[in-house]
Amino acid sequence: GAVVSQHPSWVICKSGTSVKIECRSLDFQATTMFWYRQFPKQSLMLMATSNEGSKATYEQGVEKDKFLINHASLTLSTLTVTSAHPEDSSFYICSVRGPYEQYFGPGTRLTVT
């Protein structure tokens, strides 16, 4: 399967600042990537679908101006959490769509103080 990396693996930031999370597909050309958010002991909630070279598709209730997604190449998608607040603290996971399954990255734990 595809190898997907995320950077950073964890980040602590102050309220009001912005944080960028990178998702890289190391051995698979990914035209479609997904961004999920997972709160403790809860399910994976899809935030948005990132398509290479076009605008991301956001799920209902996800603020597109707050969670900026850029998918500039077939191997890289970025999620920027703008003006982060403590309620944005969560585990953010990206995935790459393969021929059948999704390949998940290791996740980024964001803590906003």
Next chain:
Amino acid sequence: QQPVQSPQAVILREGEDAVINCSSSKALYSVHWYRQKHGEAPVFLMILLKGGEQKGHEKISASFNEKKQQSSLYLTASQLSYSGTYFCGTEMENSGGSNYKLTFGKGTLLTVNP
């Protein structure tokens, strides 16, 4: 629409069997099963497609009842390494192309004790 998983949690002794269920109120094209250990990314286990095609690991088996829109994951002769949270992800029948996405259930916490 989020699929419903049952049970929410199950505790086994090593060597015992377990069944985890996933059901949807909508017509499904495929059901995916993943296992996630604490603090880690989900790991793909199996996909079941409408029409009967399956792809997955040898020691994991599952079924997909297309009429009832239900899937079950069968874990036999459980090992300690099977512990984790199991999620089913469903793809709706009318999704595809640019509309493709998975919706995950709330998960089933499986604990295997020695």
